[in-house]
Amino acid sequence: MDFDVNQAAKTVVSELRELAQLTSNEDGAQRVAWTPIWDRAVEWFKGKTKAEGADISMDAAHNVWAKITGEREEAIVIGSHLDSVPNGGWLDGALGVVAGMGILRRYGKHGVKPKYTIYVVNWADEEGARFGYSCTGSSAVSGAMDVQTIENLRDNDGVRFADALKNYCLQTADFPKAHEEFLAKPVKAYLELHIEQAPLLEKQRKAAACVYGITGCRRQYITFKGQPAHSGSPITMRQDAFLAAAQASLGFRGLGLKYDAYCTVGKVEVWPNVVTIVPGSCRISLDQRSIDPAVLNTLVEQARAVAQKAAAEHGVQVSFESVWKNPPTIFPDKLVALCREAVAEETGEQTSMVSGPLHDAAEISKLVPAVMMFAMSSQGLSHCKEENTPDRELETAIRAFFRLADKAMQA
Numbered sequence: 001m002d003f004d005v006n007q008a009a010k011t012v013v014s015e016l017r018e019l020a021q022l023t024s025n026e027d028g029a030q031r032v033a034w035t036p037i038w039d040r041a042v043e044w045f046k047g048k049t050k051a052e053g054a055d056i057s058m059d060a061a062h063n064v065w066a067k068i069t070g071e072r073e074e075a076i077v078i079g080s081h082l083d084s085v086p087n088g089g090w091l092d093g094a095l096g097v098v099a100g101m102g103i104l105r106r107y108g109k110h111g112v113k114p115k116y117t118i119y120v121v122n123w124a125d126e127e128g129a130r131f132g133y134s135c136t137g138s139s140a141v142s143g144a145m146d147v148q149t150i151e152n153l154r155d156n157d158g159v160r161f162a163d164a165l166k167n168y169c170l171q172t173a174d175f176p177k178a179h180e181e182f183l184a185k186p187v188k189a190y191l192e193l194h195i196e197q198a199p200l201l202e203k204q205r206k207a208a209a210c211v212y213g214i215t216g217c218r219r220q221y222i223t224f225k226g227q228p229a230h231s232g233s234p235i236t237m238r239q240d241a242f243l244a245a246a247q248a249s250l251g252f253r254g255l256g257l258k259y260d261a262y263c264t265v266g267k268v269e270v271w272p273n274v275v276t277i278v279p280g281s282c283r284i285s286l287d288q289r290s291i292d293p294a295v296l297n298t299l300v301e302q303a304r305a306v307a308q309k310a311a312a313e314h315g316v317q318v319s320f321e322s323v324w325k326n327p328p329t330i331f332p333d334k335l336v337a338l339c340r341e342a343v344a345e346e347t348g349e350q351t352s353m354v355s356g357p358l359h360d361a362a363e364i365s366k367l368v369p370a371v372m373m374f375a376m377s378s379q380g381l382s383h384c385k386e387e388n389t390p391d392r393e394l395e396t397a398i399r400a401f402f403r404l405a406d407k408a409m410q411a
Ligand SMILES: [Zn+2]
Pocket: 081, 092, 093, 126, 194
């Protein structure tokens, strides 16, 4: 049977709509991991791939693997995540899994036997939306998971992660076994298609891009301590912790612009948080990202200096608590070259870019050669029901991804 690439891309789009219909309400996608609607998405994936003749298996971290055996045992793995944030979009994560199903269909029971074995994987709980731990399934596989931390995490209703897993007959202590299970597979390459979640490609009127790396990240809390006082006290004689934090935050934005990097103050907590009291204490989060490890170090150092200067000007104390870090990911040249070619053949241009958001591919690239491709995002919106890519651009990106899989298959 000849492979009709245009029809295959259209089928992926209609299957994405089918999944959205099955797992969304009027507020958007509700495929939050470790909830019944996510289970429904996972069952849908298992049913669809089984119907194509794939062997389905689950690893110790609840990642789902759909396998089509090729002429060789060496394998190409294609994946992403079916889970979403609450009130999420129809494409984030789902695009990569459903595009993988499109590739699998080509080689399934109605198709030709592939040269290499193909796995399509649905990584469990990429978003961390319920328990706050991102890339759960893929970090179990990479070996980076902190099992101690994860089992005691609680959701907003106070349910422990370890207890929620009982519904799935899973134990966090077993999660690291997924690492061994992965290493037993002779994986040649990992490929992931995802939406951009930023407006750059739309601005450049491009449907798809090769992603050559994922930014590294440093996260810390910065606490400013001043003196609570009456809101009728003289302005020049205050030790206002909030103003110091606000001034520092503007400085962080300046660092982001200066170094072409990302600096985000996402969380602001003010004490005592009363209308008539000068804030005595203020804690902010700072998330800094860059593709360049040296720039990342500089960002952290200079943020410290910026915060200390702001604190001094407002007569308050400042302290720093680093909470999380992840090094930048640079995908290997060979796969990046194939990906750039695939994008160029479909769109006429060798577009490539860096991903600001983290993805499962960052975890998996710790073990095997990996690369990502982005599809354009309308207005860059994601993690909301407005998330979209027009059908024409979506199909172009899917066709480019099929080309990438072809190239990986021939390499
Ligand atoms: Zn995602």
